[in-house]
Amino acid sequence: MVIHNETNDHKSNIWLFRSRSIVAPFVSITSQMITVAVDEMLVSGVHAHVNVVQRRYLWSEMQAISELKKPWAVLGDFNAIISMEEKVGGRFPSRRSMIDFNDCLNACELMQPPKIGLEFSWSNYQQGSKRILCNLDRVVFNMKWLQIHSDWGYKVGLRIASDHAPLLGGCASVPKPKNVPLRFQKMWLEHPTFMKVVQDSWAEQVHGDVAYIFMKKLKNLKQILRDWNWKVFGDVNVQLHKAENNVKVKMQMSDVNPHDQQALDDLVTAQNELNSKEVQYSTMMKQKYRIKFQAHNVVVDDSILDVIPNVITEDDQFMLEVIPEAEEIKTAVFSMDGNSAPGPDSFSGMFYKACWEIIQHDFIRVVQYCWSRKYCQWLRVLLSSAKNSVMVNGGPNGFFSMHRGLKQGDPLSPILFVLMEEVLSRGLTKLVETNKLQPMVTRNGIAPTRMLFADDIFLFSNGSKRSITNLLKLLEYYQNCLSQIINRVKSKCFIDGCSNARKAQIVELLQMELTSFPEKYLGVIIHPGRIKTATLWPMVEMMQDYFAIWKGKLLSFHDRLILIKHVLSSIPIYNMVVYKLPSSVIKECEKIMRNFLWSGNAEVKKPKTISWEGYVLLLLKVVWGLKDYQMLIKLC
Secondary structure: OEEEOOEOOEOOOOEEEOOOOOOOOEEEEOOOEEEEEEOOEEEEEEEOOOOHHHHHHHHHHHHHHHOOOOOEEEEEEOOOOOOHHHEEOOOOOOHHHHHHHHHHHHHHOEEOOOEEEOOOOEEOOOOHHHOOEEOOEEEEEEHHHHHHOOOEEEEEOOOOOOOEOOEEEEEOOOOOOOOOOOOOOHHHHHOOOHHHHHHHHHOOOOOOOHHHHHHHHHHHHHHHHHHHHHHHOOOHHHHHHHHHHHHHHHHHHHHHOOOOHHHHHHHHHHHHHHHHHHHHHHHHHOOOOOOOOOOOOOOOOHHHHHHOOOOOOHHHHHHHHOOOOHHHHHHHHHOOOOOOOOOOOOOOHHHHHHOHHHHHHHHHHHHHHHHOOOHHHHHHHHHHHOEEEEEEOOEEEEEEEOOOOOOOOOOHHHHHHHHHHHHHHHHHHHHHHOOOOOOOOOEOOEOOOEEEEOOEEEEOOOOOHHHHHHHHHHHHHHHHHHOOOOOOOOOEEEOOOOOHHHHHHHHHHHOOEEEOOOEEEOOEEEOOOOOOHHHHHHHHHHHHHOHHHHOHHHOOHHHHHHHHHHHHOHHHHHHHOOOOOOHHHHHHHHHHHHHHHHHOOOOOOOOOOOOHHHHHHHHHHHHHOOOOHHHHHHHO
16 A cells, blocks of 8 residues: 655655555645554654755644654655764755754654664765765654664665665564673672672682682682572562562552551552662663773884883882782772672672672682782783683673783773883884974974874874884884784874875875865864864754753753753863864853753743842842942842
8 A cells, every 4th residue: 555645736755655454544644744643653754845945844744743742753855964974075064954953853852763774875976076975864753652662773775776775664672692691790799698608609619729719619609699699689670570560559459448557568568679679670780891802913022112211120020029918919809999890700899899708818819829920921821811702792602812912991901001102102202302203393392293192193293205204114113013003094194285296195105094174083173273163063063962862851950950061061161172162152052051951942042030039139230230249138
């Protein structure tokens, strides 16, 4: 069956196909949108007009449909984009058009579901500088739709038969794997039998060296805790649902017989059980972690460290190799963050703190045993023999060896990374001091050559062949020694003050993409000269993007205040570290935060209310020019 919008004076441009077995009466049919109802849910197909003014009729129609307050999904060609990042090539997108579209989505409380596939759904299929890419086709839905279809998303297909890409939507449930590793839960510590379970498991005799004994006891305890957790707590979600239903039944019984003391006692008991299950569920949901990894084969060359001065004496070296005392080990254990993600053994810091009296003797022995076997050599063996597995949908799949390097999250990782960045920094300074690298500019005796931002770096150099060649030699030497490989695909170079032929030569040497200003770097738009409003408008759009998710009308005044202080205000402040914002951008940001605070909508202005006393004080101050507030209070 087909539903279309053809009339006597208008050819159809929207077709909705449905199975004969599905009853889908239409709600509205216009030249730009068709809406049908399917099982108390609304589905709209859109083909928006290319004219900005004509599209405003569509935005009004969508706002009227949203007033029905039903689960609603809208898909099709909107002929509009949300932000400038959704268009590549062509003329600068209309800011008024983007504002109208964003206002419509916010007013209808629509959001975009997860998307996979192509980034841009439309192309003009031109070549070179004439090519234009846009994200004109999309799917949006409201919160009621999301509550029914929590895993709903869509895919942007390939542009083959048309200049528009097809959209394929649906639900994608991923089954939970059976080999999910055990994770230590903080809620276990609150159960009265937990310590007894740990103590009984740890008391079992295990034979072998101290390291094997400790790891074997942890492994046995893991299996015991897995079985104990299922018997005592079970599936926390199921238990919580049962507790809620139990409270509901007991409450109904108590309402029917308000004078029945036993029914009231049963209700109180059920409510206490529900509170306990809610605490357990809340505690469990707070514990999350992620693991990322990367490894490379390298040839270590210690000569690159010659630029670092030797500040460690023999006495310091001897002190580092001294076997730690029991109290020192305990201090290190109790200084760990108990709520941090657990390691591969599934036990986080809170386990070692809570069960210290039970496991301390075995733990101290294994640390001292390992330390006595030449710590550096032992550490090298650990790093070269360790194996990792990839977590797929929550469960480990396969193992691979780590030949060298530390996993992200290891306490040694940031320390070693900073040390290696210091090697690179001092190497650049040495090139300048030996006249092998000519700085880009020198002011008051200062010649900047680099700016370091975590794992990003900004290098400044003169464009001479000699300087670039020496710089590349240092970077290649650095990569070969330390395995921090430069990703030339993601790197870019800015060149100015030379001919196009010279630029081409430099790009050939660097093997990097040539770009120009303005350019976004670490979330900040870099632009030479005076900053204009159009350059910084993406920052304003970033603030507006949050409102479709937050649903300001559903938040209290205090909640909105917290979001403004910790989220919205941080966006312009982050950019103000780099440059001075134009007054028009500052006013727009202030208007967005002010309207969101008082009305819950960034585009709706609400007058601020004050008390009668405050109004009288303000009137006296304005009319009489009084500035002594104590005098004003006396007059009132």
